[in-house]
Amino acid sequence: MLGPVLLAAARSDSIRRLVSAAPITRPVVDRYIAGESLDQCLESVRTLADRGIEVTIDFLGEDITQRSEALRNRDAYLALTEALAAEGLGERAEMSVKLSAFGQALPGGHELALANVVPVVEAAAEAGTTVTLDMEDHTTVDSTLAILSELRRSHPETGAVVQSYLFRTEDDCYALAGEGSRVRLVKGAYNEPVEVAHQDKREVDLAFVRCLKILMAGKGYPMIGSHDPRMVAITEELARRHGRKPGEYEFQMLYGIREAEQDRLVAEGHRMRAYIPYGTDWYGYFMRRLAERPANLAFFLRSLVSR
Ligand code: FDA
Numbered sequence: 001m002l003g004p005v006l007l008a009a010a011r012s013d014s015i016r017r018l019v020s021a022a023p024i025t026r027p028v029v030d031r032y033i034a035g036e037s038l039d040q041c042l043e044s045v046r047t048l049a050d051r052g053i054e055v056t057i058d059f060l061g062e063d064i065t066q067r068s069e070a071l072r073n074r075d076a077y078l079a080l081t082e083a084l085a086a087e088g089l090g091e092r093a094e095m096s097v098k099l100s101a102f103g104q105a106l107p108g109g110h111e112l113a114l115a116n117v118v119p120v121v122e123a124a125a126e127a128g129t130t131v132t133l134d135m136e137d138h139t140t141v142d143s144t145l146a147i148l149s150e151l152r153r154s155h156p157e158t159g160a161v162v163q164s165y166l167f168r169t170e171d172d173c174y175a176l177a178g179e180g181s182r183v184r185l186v187k188g189a190y191n192e193p194v195e196v197a198h199q200d201k202r203e204v205d206l207a208f209v210r211c212l213k214i215l216m217a218g219k220g221y222p223m224i225g226s227h228d229p230r231m232v233a234i235t236e237e238l239a240r241r242h243g244r245k246p247g248e249y250e251f252q253m254l255y256g257i258r259e260a261e262q263d264r265l266v267a268e269g270h271r272m273r274a275y276i277p278y279g280t281d282w283y284g285y286f287m288r289r290l291a292e293r294p295a296n297l298a299f300f301l302r303s304l305v306s307r
Contacts, residue, residue, distance in 0.1 A: 003291045007191035010287035011063070020283050031256045032289050033060070034276045038076075038083055041278035044255070049092055052266040053274050056094045056132060056252065060279035061101040067112065070103035074116040076279070081123040090128030094159075095120070096275060098134045099144055110143045114150060121155050132159030132182065132223075137190040138166055138197065145172065156180045159223065163188030164208035165197045173211045177218025184223035184252060185211050189288045209234055216242050216249065223273070225252040227261065246270045254289070 009015045019025055034044035045055050059080060061073040077095060084093050097120065103112035121131050131151075133144055144160070151158040159182035162169045166188065176183045187204050188197065198204045208231060215222040216238040224235045232251065239249060250271035253262050265272045277285050290296045 004191050006287055006291035006297065007189075010284045010291070016283045019287075029282055029286050032254070032277070032286060033282045034255055034278045036278065036280045038080060038278070041080075041276060042083060042087060042089075044276055044278075045089060045093055048274055048276075049089075051263060053262055053272050054092045054094075054250075055274050055276050056096045058096040058098070058134070058275060058277040058285075059101070060277050060281040060285055062098045062136070062281070062284050063100050063105070064103065065106070067103060067106060070101070070106070070112060070116050073101040074120060077120045078123055081120065081127045081129070084129055085127035094130045094132060094273075095124060096132050096134050098136060099140065099147060100136055104136075104140060104143060110147070113143070114147050117147065117151065121151050121158055125155055125157075130155075130157045130159060130182070132161065132184060135161035135163055135186075135188075138192055141166070141168070141172075152181075157182060159184060161186060161225070162211065163190075164211050165192060165204045167196060167198070169207065170210055170214065173214040173218075177215055177220050179219040181218075181220035182223060183215055183220055184225045185215055186225040187228075189292065205230070212238060216244065222249045223252050224249065225275070227253050227258045229261070232261070232265070257289075 034041050041057060045057070048055055057080060059073060059076045061069065061076070064070055064073070077097065080095065084090050097117060099113040099117065102116040103109050106112060117131070124131050133148055135141060135144060148158060148160045157180070160176060161184045162172050162176065164185065164187050173183070173185075185208065187208055198207055205228070208226070212222070212224070212231070212235060216235070224231065226232065235249070235251070246269050250273055251265050252273045252275060255274050255276045262272050262274060
Protein backbone atom coordinates (compact mmCIF):
# COMPACT_ATOMS: atom_id res chain seq x y z
CA MET A 1 0.00 0.00 0.00
CA LEU A 2 2.74 2.45 0.96
CA GLY A 3 4.88 1.69 -2.10
CA PRO A 4 2.75 3.61 -4.64
CA VAL A 5 2.42 6.58 -2.25
CA LEU A 6 6.20 6.76 -1.84
CA LEU A 7 6.73 6.36 -5.59
CA ALA A 8 4.31 9.24 -6.25
CA ALA A 9 6.17 11.29 -3.63
CA ALA A 10 9.42 10.48 -5.45
CA ARG A 11 8.19 12.76 -8.26
CA SER A 12 6.76 15.55 -6.09
CA ASP A 13 8.83 18.74 -5.97
CA SER A 14 7.29 19.97 -2.72
CA ILE A 15 7.99 16.72 -0.87
CA ARG A 16 11.45 16.66 -2.44
CA ARG A 17 12.19 20.09 -0.91
CA LEU A 18 10.86 19.01 2.48
CA VAL A 19 12.75 15.71 2.69
CA SER A 20 15.98 17.00 1.14
CA ALA A 21 16.21 19.99 3.50
CA ALA A 22 15.78 17.94 6.69
CA PRO A 23 19.27 17.35 8.16
CA ILE A 24 17.93 14.25 9.94
CA THR A 25 17.39 12.55 6.58
CA ARG A 26 21.12 12.36 6.00
CA PRO A 27 22.13 9.28 8.04
CA VAL A 28 19.45 7.19 6.33
CA VAL A 29 20.41 8.49 2.90
CA ASP A 30 24.05 7.59 3.60
CA ARG A 31 23.09 3.92 3.74
CA TYR A 32 22.22 4.01 0.04
CA ILE A 33 24.38 6.79 -1.46
CA ALA A 34 28.16 6.60 -1.72
CA GLY A 35 28.65 10.30 -0.96
CA GLU A 36 28.05 13.54 -2.79
CA SER A 37 31.49 13.99 -4.40
CA LEU A 38 33.46 12.06 -7.00
CA ASP A 39 36.24 11.52 -4.44
CA GLN A 40 33.81 9.88 -1.99
CA CYS A 41 32.49 7.70 -4.80
CA LEU A 42 36.01 6.59 -5.78
CA GLU A 43 36.74 5.80 -2.13
CA SER A 44 33.73 3.45 -2.13
CA VAL A 45 34.89 1.87 -5.40
CA ARG A 46 38.26 1.09 -3.78
CA THR A 47 36.65 -0.29 -0.61
CA LEU A 48 34.40 -2.57 -2.66
CA ALA A 49 37.34 -3.62 -4.85
CA ASP A 50 39.13 -4.77 -1.67
CA ARG A 51 36.10 -7.06 -1.06
CA GLY A 52 36.29 -8.41 -4.63
CA ILE A 53 33.20 -6.49 -5.74
CA GLU A 54 33.06 -4.67 -9.07
CA VAL A 55 30.87 -1.59 -9.55
CA THR A 56 28.57 0.29 -11.86
CA ILE A 57 28.45 4.00 -11.01
CA ASP A 58 25.42 6.29 -11.30
CA PHE A 59 25.89 10.07 -11.13
CA LEU A 60 22.54 11.12 -9.64
CA GLY A 61 20.64 13.65 -11.76
CA GLU A 62 17.40 12.18 -13.12
CA ASP A 63 14.21 14.07 -14.11
CA ILE A 64 15.88 17.32 -15.14
CA THR A 65 13.93 20.26 -16.58
CA GLN A 66 16.68 22.30 -18.32
CA ARG A 67 19.01 21.51 -21.21
CA SER A 68 21.86 23.04 -19.18
CA GLU A 69 21.35 20.32 -16.53
CA ALA A 70 21.67 17.65 -19.24
CA LEU A 71 25.04 19.12 -20.22
CA ARG A 72 26.11 19.29 -16.57
CA ASN A 73 25.24 15.60 -16.16
CA ARG A 74 27.05 14.64 -19.37
CA ASP A 75 30.13 16.54 -18.16
CA ALA A 76 29.96 14.83 -14.77
CA TYR A 77 30.08 11.44 -16.52
CA LEU A 78 33.00 12.60 -18.68
CA ALA A 79 34.85 13.67 -15.52
CA LEU A 80 34.00 10.32 -13.91
CA THR A 81 35.35 8.46 -16.95
CA GLU A 82 38.59 10.46 -16.80
CA ALA A 83 38.95 9.69 -13.10
CA LEU A 84 38.37 5.96 -13.65
CA ALA A 85 41.04 5.93 -16.38
CA ALA A 86 43.50 7.92 -14.24
CA GLU A 87 43.00 5.54 -11.29
CA GLY A 88 43.27 2.44 -13.50
CA LEU A 89 39.75 1.40 -12.46
CA GLY A 90 38.29 0.99 -15.97
CA GLU A 91 38.19 -2.79 -15.73
CA ARG A 92 36.45 -2.92 -12.34
CA ALA A 93 34.06 -0.02 -12.80
CA GLU A 94 31.42 0.57 -15.43
CA MET A 95 28.83 3.36 -15.49
CA SER A 96 25.03 3.37 -15.31
CA VAL A 97 23.25 6.22 -17.08
CA LYS A 98 19.64 7.37 -16.75
CA LEU A 99 18.70 9.00 -20.06
CA SER A 100 16.28 11.36 -18.26
CA ALA A 101 19.42 12.90 -16.75
CA PHE A 102 20.63 13.52 -20.31
CA GLY A 103 17.44 15.31 -21.39
CA GLN A 104 15.20 12.46 -22.64
CA ALA A 105 12.01 14.04 -21.19
CA LEU A 106 12.66 17.55 -22.59
CA PRO A 107 11.30 18.72 -25.96
CA GLY A 108 13.27 16.90 -28.67
CA GLY A 109 14.46 14.70 -25.83
CA HIS A 110 15.20 11.52 -27.78
CA GLU A 111 17.74 13.27 -30.02
CA LEU A 112 19.06 15.34 -27.12
CA ALA A 113 19.66 12.29 -24.91
CA LEU A 114 21.33 10.45 -27.79
CA ALA A 115 23.59 13.43 -28.57
CA ASN A 116 24.59 13.70 -24.89
CA VAL A 117 25.21 10.02 -24.27
CA VAL A 118 27.35 9.38 -27.39
CA PRO A 119 30.44 11.24 -26.07
CA VAL A 120 30.14 9.39 -22.75
CA VAL A 121 29.99 5.99 -24.45
CA GLU A 122 32.98 6.93 -26.62
CA ALA A 123 35.00 8.20 -23.65
CA ALA A 124 34.09 5.05 -21.70
CA ALA A 125 35.40 2.83 -24.50
CA GLU A 126 38.67 4.79 -24.58
CA ALA A 127 38.99 4.39 -20.80
CA GLY A 128 38.46 0.62 -21.08
CA THR A 129 35.03 0.68 -19.47
CA THR A 130 31.38 0.53 -20.58
CA VAL A 131 28.00 2.15 -20.08
CA THR A 132 24.68 0.50 -19.17
CA LEU A 133 21.48 2.43 -19.86
CA ASP A 134 19.22 2.24 -16.80
CA MET A 135 15.51 1.78 -17.52
CA GLU A 136 13.06 4.35 -16.16
CA ASP A 137 9.25 4.45 -16.38
CA HIS A 138 7.42 2.63 -19.19
CA THR A 139 6.95 5.76 -21.32
CA THR A 140 10.71 5.84 -21.91
CA VAL A 141 11.31 2.20 -22.87
CA ASP A 142 10.94 2.53 -26.67
CA SER A 143 13.19 5.58 -26.79
CA THR A 144 15.81 4.00 -24.51
CA LEU A 145 15.91 0.75 -26.52
CA ALA A 146 16.16 2.73 -29.79
CA ILE A 147 19.10 4.71 -28.35
CA LEU A 148 20.65 1.42 -27.19
CA SER A 149 20.52 -0.05 -30.67
CA GLU A 150 22.00 3.16 -32.13
CA LEU A 151 24.86 3.06 -29.60
CA ARG A 152 25.47 -0.66 -30.08
CA ARG A 153 26.25 -0.14 -33.78
CA SER A 154 29.61 1.39 -32.85
CA HIS A 155 29.84 0.17 -29.21
CA PRO A 156 28.20 -3.28 -28.98
CA GLU A 157 29.30 -3.58 -25.36
CA THR A 158 26.74 -0.93 -24.27
CA GLY A 159 24.31 -2.53 -21.81
CA ALA A 160 20.57 -2.20 -21.20
CA VAL A 161 18.12 -2.87 -18.38
CA VAL A 162 14.81 -4.72 -18.65
CA GLN A 163 12.11 -4.75 -15.97
CA SER A 164 10.15 -7.95 -15.37
CA TYR A 165 7.04 -6.10 -14.14
CA LEU A 166 6.32 -4.81 -17.68
CA PHE A 167 4.16 -7.09 -19.85
CA ARG A 168 6.37 -6.36 -22.86
CA THR A 169 9.62 -7.48 -21.28
CA GLU A 170 9.66 -11.16 -22.26
CA ASP A 171 9.59 -10.04 -25.91
CA ASP A 172 12.35 -7.51 -25.20
CA CYS A 173 14.41 -10.30 -23.60
CA TYR A 174 14.15 -12.44 -26.75
CA ALA A 175 15.23 -9.41 -28.81
CA LEU A 176 18.17 -8.70 -26.49
CA ALA A 177 19.44 -12.24 -25.86
CA GLY A 178 21.84 -12.30 -28.83
CA GLU A 179 25.63 -12.58 -28.99
CA GLY A 180 27.51 -9.81 -27.16
CA SER A 181 24.38 -8.28 -25.65
CA ARG A 182 24.78 -7.12 -22.03
CA VAL A 183 21.39 -7.08 -20.29
CA ARG A 184 20.59 -6.35 -16.65
CA LEU A 185 17.34 -7.95 -15.54
CA VAL A 186 15.51 -6.25 -12.64
CA LYS A 187 11.97 -6.41 -11.25
CA GLY A 188 11.28 -2.68 -11.81
CA ALA A 189 11.10 0.27 -9.44
CA TYR A 190 8.53 2.74 -10.82
CA ASN A 191 4.81 3.27 -10.27
CA GLU A 192 3.31 1.68 -13.39
CA PRO A 193 -0.36 1.47 -14.50
CA VAL A 194 -2.30 -1.81 -14.74
CA GLU A 195 -2.42 -1.50 -18.54
CA VAL A 196 1.32 -2.09 -18.90
CA ALA A 197 2.62 -3.82 -15.78
CA HIS A 198 1.98 -6.66 -13.32
CA GLN A 199 0.84 -5.18 -10.00
CA ASP A 200 1.06 -8.35 -7.93
CA LYS A 201 4.51 -9.14 -6.50
CA ARG A 202 4.09 -12.86 -7.22
CA GLU A 203 3.35 -12.12 -10.89
CA VAL A 204 6.42 -9.86 -11.07
CA ASP A 205 8.56 -12.65 -9.57
CA LEU A 206 7.18 -15.27 -11.99
CA ALA A 207 7.82 -12.93 -14.92
CA PHE A 208 11.37 -12.37 -13.59
CA VAL A 209 12.00 -16.12 -13.74
CA ARG A 210 10.60 -16.37 -17.28
CA CYS A 211 12.86 -13.50 -18.41
CA LEU A 212 15.83 -15.03 -16.57
CA LYS A 213 15.31 -18.31 -18.43
CA ILE A 214 15.33 -16.50 -21.79
CA LEU A 215 18.49 -14.54 -21.00
CA MET A 216 20.40 -17.45 -19.44
CA ALA A 217 19.54 -19.69 -22.42
CA GLY A 218 20.59 -16.98 -24.88
CA LYS A 219 24.00 -15.98 -26.20
CA GLY A 220 24.29 -12.64 -24.42
CA TYR A 221 25.74 -11.62 -21.05
CA PRO A 222 22.99 -11.61 -18.37
CA MET A 223 23.41 -9.30 -15.37
CA ILE A 224 21.05 -10.38 -12.60
CA GLY A 225 20.01 -7.25 -10.66
CA SER A 226 18.18 -8.62 -7.63
CA HIS A 227 18.59 -9.06 -3.87
CA ASP A 228 15.98 -11.81 -3.83
CA PRO A 229 17.56 -15.06 -2.56
CA ARG A 230 15.15 -17.12 -4.71
CA MET A 231 16.25 -15.31 -7.87
CA VAL A 232 19.90 -15.83 -6.93
CA ALA A 233 19.33 -19.56 -6.39
CA ILE A 234 17.39 -19.96 -9.66
CA THR A 235 20.16 -18.13 -11.53
CA GLU A 236 22.74 -20.56 -10.09
CA GLU A 237 20.59 -23.50 -11.18
CA LEU A 238 20.09 -22.09 -14.70
CA ALA A 239 23.83 -21.40 -14.98
CA ARG A 240 24.51 -25.09 -14.23
CA ARG A 241 21.86 -26.18 -16.73
CA HIS A 242 23.28 -24.02 -19.54
CA GLY A 243 26.94 -24.61 -18.68
CA ARG A 244 27.55 -20.94 -17.91
CA LYS A 245 30.57 -20.43 -15.69
CA PRO A 246 30.96 -17.46 -13.27
CA GLY A 247 32.07 -14.59 -15.51
CA GLU A 248 29.65 -15.65 -18.25
CA TYR A 249 26.92 -13.88 -16.26
CA GLU A 250 27.06 -11.73 -13.14
CA PHE A 251 25.07 -10.76 -10.07
CA GLN A 252 24.35 -7.12 -9.34
CA MET A 253 23.00 -5.54 -6.15
CA LEU A 254 22.51 -1.99 -4.95
CA TYR A 255 25.09 -0.25 -2.76
CA GLY A 256 24.24 -0.79 0.92
CA ILE A 257 21.72 -3.62 0.42
CA ARG A 258 22.35 -7.25 1.46
CA GLU A 259 26.10 -6.70 1.78
CA ALA A 260 26.69 -10.06 3.50
CA GLU A 261 25.06 -11.76 0.53
CA GLN A 262 27.31 -9.80 -1.84
CA ASP A 263 30.36 -11.07 0.08
CA ARG A 264 29.00 -14.62 0.12
CA LEU A 265 28.59 -14.66 -3.66
CA VAL A 266 32.15 -13.36 -4.14
CA ALA A 267 33.46 -16.01 -1.75
CA GLU A 268 31.70 -18.67 -3.83
CA GLY A 269 33.56 -17.42 -6.92
CA HIS A 270 30.74 -15.44 -8.52
CA ARG A 271 31.17 -12.16 -10.34
CA MET A 272 29.42 -9.55 -8.20
CA ARG A 273 28.83 -5.90 -9.10
CA ALA A 274 27.42 -3.20 -6.82
CA TYR A 275 25.43 -0.29 -8.22
CA ILE A 276 26.90 2.86 -6.67
CA PRO A 277 24.96 6.13 -6.82
CA TYR A 278 26.69 9.38 -5.89
CA GLY A 279 25.94 13.10 -6.10
CA THR A 280 23.66 15.62 -4.43
CA ASP A 281 20.48 14.82 -6.35
CA TRP A 282 19.65 11.68 -4.38
CA TYR A 283 15.96 12.28 -3.63
CA GLY A 284 14.24 10.17 -6.36
CA TYR A 285 16.68 7.27 -5.94
CA PHE A 286 16.28 7.35 -2.14
CA MET A 287 12.47 7.35 -2.28
CA ARG A 288 12.44 4.32 -4.61
CA ARG A 289 14.59 2.45 -2.07
CA LEU A 290 12.13 3.35 0.73
CA ALA A 291 9.23 2.17 -1.45
CA GLU A 292 10.85 -1.23 -2.05
CA ARG A 293 10.84 -2.18 1.58
CA PRO A 294 8.40 -0.94 4.25
CA ALA A 295 11.02 -1.72 6.91
CA ASN A 296 13.22 0.99 5.37
CA LEU A 297 10.48 3.54 5.84
CA ALA A 298 10.02 2.45 9.46
CA PHE A 299 13.78 2.82 9.99
CA PHE A 300 13.65 6.28 8.40
CA LEU A 301 10.68 7.40 10.53
CA ARG A 302 12.26 5.99 13.72
CA SER A 303 15.40 8.02 13.00
CA LEU A 304 13.22 11.14 12.71
CA VAL A 305 11.51 10.68 16.08
CA SER A 306 14.56 9.45 17.98
CA ARG A 307 16.38 12.78 17.43
P1 FDA B 1 12.50 -7.76 -3.79
O1 FDA B 1 11.97 -6.37 -3.84
O2 FDA B 1 11.54 -8.89 -3.82
O3 FDA B 1 13.46 -7.87 -2.54
C1 FDA B 1 14.06 -9.08 -2.14
C2 FDA B 1 14.79 -8.85 -0.84
O4 FDA B 1 15.87 -7.94 -1.06
C3 FDA B 1 13.96 -8.16 0.24
O5 FDA B 1 13.23 -9.07 0.98
C4 FDA B 1 15.03 -7.46 1.06
O6 FDA B 1 15.69 -8.39 1.91
C5 FDA B 1 16.01 -7.03 0.00
N1 FDA B 1 15.73 -5.66 -0.48
C6 FDA B 1 15.17 -5.33 -1.67
N2 FDA B 1 15.09 -3.98 -1.80
C7 FDA B 1 15.59 -3.47 -0.67
C8 FDA B 1 15.81 -2.14 -0.21
N3 FDA B 1 15.48 -1.07 -0.92
N4 FDA B 1 16.36 -1.98 1.02
C9 FDA B 1 16.72 -3.04 1.78
N5 FDA B 1 16.55 -4.33 1.38
C10 FDA B 1 16.00 -4.54 0.18
N6 FDA B 1 14.94 -0.70 -11.38
C11 FDA B 1 14.50 -0.05 -12.50
O7 FDA B 1 13.29 0.14 -12.66
N7 FDA B 1 15.41 0.37 -13.44
C12 FDA B 1 16.74 0.15 -13.31
O8 FDA B 1 17.52 0.55 -14.20
C13 FDA B 1 17.20 -0.54 -12.15
N8 FDA B 1 18.54 -0.79 -11.96
C14 FDA B 1 18.92 -1.62 -10.92
C15 FDA B 1 20.25 -2.02 -10.81
C16 FDA B 1 20.61 -2.96 -9.86
C17 FDA B 1 22.04 -3.42 -9.79
C18 FDA B 1 19.64 -3.47 -8.96
C19 FDA B 1 19.99 -4.51 -7.93
C20 FDA B 1 18.34 -3.02 -9.02
C21 FDA B 1 17.96 -2.08 -9.97
N9 FDA B 1 16.66 -1.62 -10.06
C22 FDA B 1 16.25 -0.94 -11.19
C23 FDA B 1 15.72 -1.82 -8.91
C24 FDA B 1 14.86 -3.06 -9.08
O9 FDA B 1 13.92 -2.84 -10.09
C25 FDA B 1 14.10 -3.41 -7.78
O10 FDA B 1 13.26 -2.36 -7.42
C26 FDA B 1 14.99 -3.73 -6.59
O11 FDA B 1 16.13 -4.43 -6.98
C27 FDA B 1 14.23 -4.59 -5.56
O12 FDA B 1 13.86 -5.82 -6.14
P2 FDA B 1 14.55 -7.23 -5.75
O13 FDA B 1 14.76 -7.98 -7.02
O14 FDA B 1 15.78 -6.98 -4.98
O15 FDA B 1 13.48 -8.06 -5.00
